[in-house]
Each structure stands twice: as C-alpha cells, then as structure tokens.
Amino acid sequence: MTKNLAPIDRIGRVVLGVVAAFSLLLLVAPSLIVVAISFEPRGFIAFPPSGFSLRWYEHVFANRQLTDSVVVSLWVSLAVAGITLALGVPAAFASVRGTFAGKAAANAFLLAPQMMPGMVIGIASLFFGAYFAFRASNAMLILALSVFCLPFVIRIAMARLAGLDPRLDEASANLGAGKLETFVRVTLPQLGPALVAAAAFTFIEAFDNVTVALFTSDVRGRPLPVELYYLVQYDSTPAIAAISALEIGLSFAIMLVLARTVGLERLGR
Amino acid sequence: MSHIALQDIAKSFGPVRVLDGCSVAVDKGTVMTLLGPSGCGKTTLLRTLAGFVEPDSGRVVVGGRDITDLPPNRRQVGYVFQSYALFPHLDVAANVAYGLRVRRVSQAETQARVRKALDLVSLSAYADRYPARLSGGQQQRVAIARALVLEPEVLLLDEPFNALDAKLRLSMQIELRKLIERVGITSIFVTHDQQEAMTLSDRVAVMRAGRIEQVGAPIDIYDRPRTAYVAAFIGRANVLPVDIRGGRVAPDPAIAAARADGAAWLVVRPENLAIENAGEGPGWHGTVAFATPQGATIEYEIAVGMAEPLRVVALRKVGEPPAAVGSPVRVRAVDPAACVVLGEGPDSV
Numbered sequence: 209m210t211k212n213l214a215p216i217d218r219i220g221r222v223v224l225g226v227v228a229a230f231s232l233l234l235l236v237a238p239s240l241i242v243v244a245i246s247f248e249p250r251g252f253i254a255f256p257p258s259g260f261s262l263r264w265y266e267h268v269f270a271n272r273q274l275t276d277s278v279v280v281s282l283w284v285s286l287a288v289a290g291i292t293l294a295l296g297v298p299a300a301f302a303s304v305r306g307t308f309a310g311k312a313a314a315n316a317f318l319l320a321p322q323m324m325p326g327m328v329i330g331i332a333s334l335f336f337g338a339y340f341a342f343r344a345s346n347a348m349l350i351l352a353l354s355v356f357c358l359p360f361v362i363r364i365a366m367a368r369l370a371g372l373d374p375r376l377d378e379a380s381a382n383l384g385a386g387k388l389e390t391f392v393r394v395t396l397p398q399l400g401p402a403l404v405a406a407a408a409f410t411f412i413e414a415f416d417n418v419t420v421a422l423f424t425s426d427v428r429g430r431p432l433p434v435e436l437y438y439l440v441q442y443d444s445t446p447a448i449a450a451i452s453a454l455e456i457g458l459s460f461a462i463m464l465v466l467a468r469t470v471g472l473e474r475l476g477r
Numbered sequence: 478m479s480h481i482a483l484q485d486i487a488k489s490f491g492p493v494r495v496l497d498g499c500s501v502a503v504d505k506g507t508v509m510t511l512l513g514p515s516g517c518g519k520t521t522l523l524r525t526l527a528g529f530v531e532p533d534s535g536r537v538v539v540g541g542r543d544i545t546d547l548p549p550n551r552r553q554v555g556y557v558f559q560s561y562a563l564f565p566h567l568d569v570a571a572n573v574a575y576g577l578r579v580r581r582v583s584q585a586e587t588q589a590r591v592r593k594a595l596d597l598v599s600l601s602a603y604a605d606r607y608p609a610r611l612s613g614g615q616q617q618r619v620a621i622a623r624a625l626v627l628e629p630e631v632l633l634l635d636e637p638f639n640a641l642d643a644k645l646r647l648s649m650q651i652e653l654r655k656l657i658e659r660v661g662i663t664s665i666f667v668t669h670d671q672q673e674a675m676t677l678s679d680r681v682a683v684m685r686a687g688r689i690e691q692v693g694a695p696i697d698i699y700d701r702p703r704t705a706y707v708a709a710f711i712g713r714a715n716v717l718p719v720d721i722r723g724g725r726v727a728p729d730p731a732i733a734a735a736r737a738d739g740a741a742w743l744v745v746r747p748e749n750l751a752i753e754n755a756g757e758g759p760g761w762h763g764t765v766a767f768a769t770p771q772g773a774t775i776e777y778e779i780a781v782g783m784a785e786p787l788r789v790v791a792l793r794k795v796g797e798p799p800a801a802v803g804s805p806v807r808v809r810a811v812d813p814a815a816c817v818v819l820g821e822g823p824d825s826v
C-alpha cells in the first residue's frame with residue numbers, strides 16, 4: 209500500500225506519525241513520571257528515583273486519615289454517580305422527547321453548570337448552605353458535586369437518546385408493550401452503554417474533584433482530593449506520588465472493566 | 478357492518494391540514510388499498526388508526542368499538558412501518574418474538590410461532606442475525622413477520638413491499654393474501670404500485686390532499702373513474718378537453734355524453750384508442766410523434782395539437798412495423814361505452 213504513495217504523501221505520513229507520538233508522550237509521560245517517583249526510597253520527591261521501594265505505599269495505607277478520606281471519596285462518588293443518573297436520564301428524556309413551552313430555555317438551564325467554574329459552584333453552595341444554616345458537610349459536597357456533574361450525564365444521555373428512532377417506541381407500543389415495558393425492553397438496552405459511560409465518568413470526576421470539594425466538604429471527614437491538597441502543603445513526600453499512582457490505577461481499572469463489558473467503541477455512542 | 482371505520486378524521490400539523498375530513502370503511506376480512514401521491518396523508522391516516530396520531534376530530538371505530546381514545550398498546554392493530562422500525566439490539570427471532578414475549582406467551586409456543594412466521598417470509602436461515610446486517614428487503618420481511626406472528630384482527634401495512642425485487646414481491650403478495658384470507662385479517666395497505674393494488678386488494682381508496690376521492694373495487698375505479706385525478710392515478714389515461722354537442726362528444730360522435738352542451742373532459746384509456754388511416758371522418762387528427770414497440774404491444778404518442786399528446790396502445794402482430802413517425806393518422810375510440818365524460822379536468826382542484 210505505502211509503495212504507491214507520492215513522496216509528498218510519504219513525508220506527510222512521517223510528520224503525522226512524529227506529531228502523534230509526541231502528543232501521546234505528552235499525555236502519558238506525567239503519569240509515568242508520577243508512578244516512577246512513587247517508588248523513591250528517600251524522603252523527598254526526585255526523578256529519576258534513586259531506587260525501588262514500596263515504603264511510601266505502606267506509609268499511605270498506614271495513614272488512617274488518608275484511608276478514611278479514600279472511603280469518604282468512594283461513598284461520595286458513588287452517591288454522585290447514582291444521583292446524577294437518577295436525575296439526568298429523565299431530564300435528558302424530557303429535553304429530547306418532550307414537547308413543552310420553554311423547552312429550549314430548560315435545556316440551556318440544565319446544561320448551564322457546565323459553563324461555570326467548579327470553584328463558583330463550590331462557593332455558591334457554601335453561601336447557599338450558610339443561608340439555610342446548613343454547614344459544609346459531605347451531604348452538601350454530594351449535592352454540589354451532583355450539580356457540577358449533572359450536565360455530563362444529561363449530555364451523554366441526550367446524545368444517545370437523540371440518536372434513537374422514536375418509531376421503535378411506537379413499534380413496541382403497537383406490539384402491545386406499555387410505556388414502562390417499552391422503556392425496559394427497548395430504550396434502556398440501547399441507552400445502556402451510554403449510561404455506564406456516564407456513570408463511570410461522573411464517578412471519576414467526583415472522585416478527584418478539588419475545586420468544588422474544597423469549599424463544601426466536611427472539616428473532619430474530608431474527601432481524598434482535599435486531604436491531599438492539605439497534605440502537599442505541609443508534607444511534600446513521595447507519598448503524594450504513591451496516592452496519585454493508586455488513583456491512576458483506579459481509573460485504569462475502571463476503563464478496563466468498561467472496555468471488557470460494554471466495549472470502548474460503544475461508549476462514545 | 479364494516480370492521481374498520483374511520484369517520485371524518487381531521488388532523489393538522491401546525492398550519493398544514495394533513496387529513497381533511499377523511500372517512501374510510503373496510504369490511505371484515507377484506508383488503509383495502511390506499512393509493513395517492515406522496516404527502517397526501519396515507520401514513521398519517523394509518524397512524525391515526527394505530528393510535529400514534531391523535532386526530533383533531535373524528536372517530537376511529539374497530540369491530541363496533543370506538544377506540545379513538547385508546548392508547549396504541551391496547552389496540553389490537555398490527556402495523557408494518559414504512560421504515561421497518563426493527564429493534565436494533567434484538568436479533569431477527571427476538572424481533573419477531575417481541576409481541577409474544579410482551580403477551581407472556583409460553584417459551585415453547587413462542588418458538589413455534591416465530592419459526593412459522595419466519596418460514597412464511599422465507600427468513601428461517603436468518604433467525605439469529607441482527608437487523609443491521611440485513612438487506613432492506615429482508616428487514617421489511619422481518620417487520621411483516623413481526624406483525625403477522627400476533628395474528629392481529631386488523632393489519633396495517635405502509636408500503637410493505639417497496640424494497641423487494643419483483644419476484645419476491647409477487648410471492649409475498651400471494652402469501653400475504655392467502656394468510657389474510659385464512660386468518661380473516663382485515664387490512665389496510667398503502668402502496669404506490671397500482672399493479673399491487675389490483676393484485677392484493679378487494680377495494681381501493683384513492684386519496685387526494687387528506688380526503689378520499691373515490692372508493693371502489695379496483696376494476697370499477699379503473700373503468701369508471703369519477704374524476705380526472707382518479708383516472709390518472711389508476712392506470713394510464715388520456716384526459717382530453719372536448720366539446721359536447723347534442724349529447725355527443727364532438728371529435729368522435731360515437732361517444733355519448735349524458736350532459737348539457739358545452740366544454741367537458743373525456744377520459745379514455747390508451748388501449749381503448751385505435752389508429753386509423755388519415756382522411757376525412759370523425760376522431761382526432763394528428764401525426765405520429767413516437768412509436769415504441771414493447772413486445773406484445775406498440776405504444777404511440779400522437780400529436781393532435783393539444784397540450785399533451787394522445788397515448789395509444791395497440792396490439793402488435795409479429796413482424797409488423799409500427800406506423801412511421803411523422804405520418805398523418807386519425808385516432809378513434811375502440812369502445813365508445815368505455816369512455817368517461819367528466820365536467821372537470823385535471824387542473825381544477
């Protein structure tokens with residue numbers, strides 16, 4: 209195939225290859241460096257590491273405060289993924305299938321939080337909570353993060369829903385299925401992969417969000433990103449790198465599970 | 478009493494009045510065909526009957542029961558969509574089984590009935606294919622099987638055969654007709670193919686801009702079109718401006734007209750015209766503009782000084798050359814009784 213290419217095309221291919229490789233390197237290198245640093249045996253951050261040790265991993269797992277914050281983060285992220293799915297899917301339905309006055313305005317409103325910096329949402333939630341004498345807490349964190357993540361879910365669900373043929377619902381009804389049965393038998397199976405993707409992305413987003421969490425999280429049961437934020441300020445050791453490496457591993461594991469179950473190429477749809 | 482009765486259905490989408498007081502009645506166990514140009518409201522009428530479109534006014538009655546306000550899933554009305562609407566996440570067998578599953582029919586019976594339905598549409602070999610991997614014609618047959626497997630009392634088919642090749646189309650038409658007769662299904666069916674309408678239907682309804690223009694047995698409509706529009710829609714027809722004088726049509730007094738003197742329109746089928754030698758005498762005088770031998774027949778276009786040439790279909794004898802282009806001829810009606818005289822022409826709406 210390459211034999212028949214004109215010289216200019218061949219040069220083009222080489223350039224394209226080099227640019228692609230370089231971009232890939234830029235994307236992946238920081239993660240690889242963080243992972244490398246996490247094996248540093250000494251007490252400060254250095255690259256390349258002077259040896260190999262799991263010392264900082266032990267350190268991380270021995271730190272009650274850190275492991276507690278991981279548990280908090282896991283719960284918070286799960287809750288956020290659940291809430292955004294429960295709210296986002298019906299909202300997406302309304303904004304794609306619904307016919308009501310002010311639909312365009314409602315759509316814009318639903319997707320608005322995406323335009324707003326997380327910090328603003330965090331501060332706004334804090335003030336809003338304060339007004340009702342509702343203190344920063346993990347409940348508030350969950351609410352604020354749900355607001356922050358909702359547009360993701362709505363977006364993904366909307367994109368998929370818009371691609372579904374409404375005739376399929378009619379066909380199902382014609383064959384005797386009620387609305388609920390049609391949803392379960394026809395809509396959901398086709399929405400499934402998109403919803404799994406939405407849940408996974410929301411989970412990851414909620415898990416490592418700092419900007420919103422910084423303002424809304426509980427002072428005692430802090431989630432992992434906030435805990436880390438304070439940790440770096442006082443104590444800059446390879447423990448940070450070890451935690452980062454663990455997070456990278458978690459994201460990787462989620463992607464792997466997704467790829468195996470629904471298939472990566474189906475996720476985008 | 479008719480099994481299906483659509484009474485005075487009106488429906489507008491925004492400012493567009495798509496159905497305009499449309500009434501159709503179909504007797505039990507018979508096949509009614511809707512014929513009409515694209516956009517005249519055929520699909521909308523079927524969708525109203527299936528419950529997907531809520532009419533602005535009018536009633537839908539099936540089996541003596543008013544179902545106007547019944548949701549689609551509670552109407553026992555099978556529907557074959559113009560766009561197939563197969564479930565992409567289910568294979569062929571599961572698509573066909575869908576209605577049975579919804580009705581909680583036992584596994585064994587479902588399998589047997591699905592197999593029978595797939596046999597009927599010659600798709601048994603494709604039971605575990607997904608719709609994305611079927612040709613248009615195969616998808617169409619799955620859609621038909623999916624509706625038929627429920628043996629509905631009423632079956633609506635929206636151009637069900639348009640993606641099939643001629644041979645398959647004919648065999649499906651015959652199979653469908655047999656099945657409809659055996660099960661006693663009352664059906665309405667949309668087609669653009671008037672040959673299909675003739676083969677398949679007991680009655681034909683010609684639609685025009687949201688109304689029924691004429692209903693009748695296919696051959697009656699062919700023989701006695703009530704308007705020029707219907708005449709042009711069923712089979713081919715010459716619609717000619719003529720003068721009536723003393724109860725006779727002016728150019729060819731052999732044709733009687735039971736109407737007052739003045740301008741009128743004459744509908745005459747191409748096979749009911751014959752070419753005679755030029756010369757004095759009644760008929761239309763003109764010259765041969767086109768001659769196309771078609772095997773058993775020869776098709777002529779005769780320029781007679783009107784906007785449209787006359788179309789004439791003559792039987793052809795083996796070895797006989799068609800009349801030469803440009804030669805002067807006279808055209809007369811073969812059977813004057815088979816001509817139809819109308820007060821209104823093709824342009825009046």
Ligand SMILES: Nc1ncnc2c1ncn2[C@@H]1O[C@H](COP(=O)(O)OP(=O)(O)OP(=O)(O)O)[C@@H](O)[C@H]1O
Pocket residue numbers: 490495513514515516517518519520521522559
């Ligand atoms: N949901 C809808 N919203 C707006 N207009 C519609 C809708 N459905 C149909 N129409 C319009 O109604 C008219 C009739 O449509 P319909 O589908 O009934 O035509 P048809 O006779 O089935 O045509 P075809 O032979 O092309 O299938 C068309 O002008 C179409 O644009």
Ligand SMILES: [Mg+2]
Pocket residue numbers: 519520521559635
């Ligand atoms: Mg149509």
